Amino acid sequence: MTLIAPHGGTLVNRMASRAIDEVSVLRKIQVDEIALSDIRQIGMGAFSPLTGFMEESDYREVVERMRLVSGLLWSLPVVLPVSQDIASRTELGERLVLCDQHGVAHAVLTVNSIYRPNLHTDVSLIYGTNDMDHPGVNVTLHRGDIYLGGPVTVIPNPGADPFSEYAHTPEEARSYFEQRGWKTIVGFQTRNPIHRAHEYIQKCALETVDGLYIHPLVGPTKDDDVPAELRMRAYHAVIHHYYPQGRVLLGAYTAAMRYAGPREAILHALVRKNFGCTHFIVGRDHAGVGNYYGTYDAQHIFQSFTAEEIGIIPLFFEHAFYCTSCAGMATTKTCPHGEQSRVILSGTKVRSMLVQGMAPPPEFSRPEVVSVLMEFYEKFAAQV
């Protein structure tokens, strides 16, 4: 193994290697989509070194100091909230089966910790705000008041993973990189469709490393984000037409979006280290939402930690645009020309063009991406 070490040194694997006989006799509880996506990450080691949902001691350290009890950097809670009712019927040491809404078992949790977070103060520490309009705050305050913590054993559910063709485990991604002989790999996180600005940033980064891992988040997002299925199709189209096949791998990051800005940027970087990436792209407003975070907060937070404890190298980028005077893609760091030379469209403007059946210019978006998006927005327009 010549690739970068996973966070904490060892790649976790919590997948059950065979059927768990006890499942039929243990008590079952239903968990939400976010918990299910966390179970996936824990099972495959994407959240290494986490082996389960956080116990109280780790939770408090993470919320207050962005570290696990071991001292290892970790920026966001990974917790299992339950109702008062369920909590009152659960005993320490008990083993519970975690099921989806259809009653399908996804994991067995050994309950080592039952605790009540200080939710209203904790959300401010985690998200930097307690505004209920913040989608992360809102979800956190509504998921449940009591947390169960402890290790999980994950039950394989072939076919249950969204985008299973692309939903590599860290081990699979690492194996792919090794087979290709890539030593340096840059990871790219997004929850948005790919426009030329993203392509430019990815390719800038790719120029100085061996390979690019495009790893869009396809787990639970807020309702007005573009659906993952559509984004994956757009990514597939643009990679097919504009990327050398030997230099890029498209994956699907099945975790939930937290919208926690700076803290989530750190999480996104650590997770990509687990997937074998040596570099990670951090744009402006990474993992942000609304105006809750400063434009560069998600970049500056990396300076709170040493390069060694982060391990993966963050690459910070500005917003990119096509400049007619440069006759190429650029950012404010590399282009001296004014606004009048720059092809910049807001997300709102692009959506309104697409709903009206108008294609954004090729300087903004590849025609192959536009046609995928238009197909979607046509339906959307018809429904409205």
Add this chain to the structure above:
Amino acid sequence: MTLIAPHGGTLVNRMASRAIDEVSVLRKIQVDEIALSDIRQIGMGAFSPLTGFMEESDYREVVERMRLVSGLLWSLPVVLPVSQDIASRTELGERLVLCDQHGVAHAVLTVNSIYRPNLHTDVSLIYGTNDMDHPGVNVTLHRGDIYLGGPVTVIPNPGADPFSEYAHTPEEARSYFEQRGWKTIVGFQTRNPIHRAHEYIQKCALETVDGLYIHPLVGPTKDDDVPAELRMRAYHAVIHHYYPQGRVLLGAYTAAMRYAGPREAILHALVRKNFGCTHFIVGRDHAGVGNYYGTYDAQHIFQSFTAEEIGIIPLFFEHAFYCTSCAGMATTKTCPHGEQSRVILSGTKVRSMLVQGMAPPPEFSRPEVVSVLMEFYEKFAAQV
């Protein structure tokens, strides 16, 4: 000082702070243009930790192991060759005044070492060939058979430096970077005019650091390289029109070109570390000439040393070109399209177009650069 440490830890300054009275009474010897350019580098600390011309022990270690006697990485000899005649009249411990062809004194050398290199075997170690057609080999075999080594004290010659406006000392460059608040700076070495390919690579690198130090070599080169004065004008024009003023500094690296390929790439990187750069661009065929080096030799050599002993981070790039299918600049790492989409012109082709008064296309070269080059080649064509 928050900037990167110079090579070996301390920035050397061998400039005499006041007039050296002895100069009038010491014996004078004339040295060549390469020695004069080396004296400049030693004086200002560009060659830190070197404090003079290499003594025999350092020379042998560098030739055979790319290290100084101290163990510190150093890839190319910096030596003062003299004739048999001069050597026979020189004594160990003697102080000599080193003069240019006009008799102007540039430095005082304390002769600690007089030695005869194994020139014919050493050139093979240094350049990887003993072919007399290699310009570095040729110069090395003709400069002199006996080397004088020892520390130098450099006599300031205001106005004697070529491109004095741009010929920053490492201290001046570092001070500029600090004033700008740049923490990460990428250095770019070239001995060629700037075309869009170079601009693309520089800007790719700039996207992820704070500043760009364009540092063309303006010291002695072979006769058929484009004259430094012309290259500096072209750089000035392109920076003025296409680079944000707050992100780029144009300097002039007054050292001589060695054409030593991989070994010179290491030297170029270490020198830029002394100038305060944290990153250094290494292209294909860096510092190469003819077909003496493999395309990637100058990139691969960096893997012979640890990241710590190199200190500066090398950024390896492929050749760049405009691709009509991508509608932008790219390299084979980032563009999947075929030759038919790529605007690629050989140096020979470009020169022949310019001599005939034809402008290379804007996808290849900025019009502002073309007009500088055409002015030169017109004269050249008229002379032919």
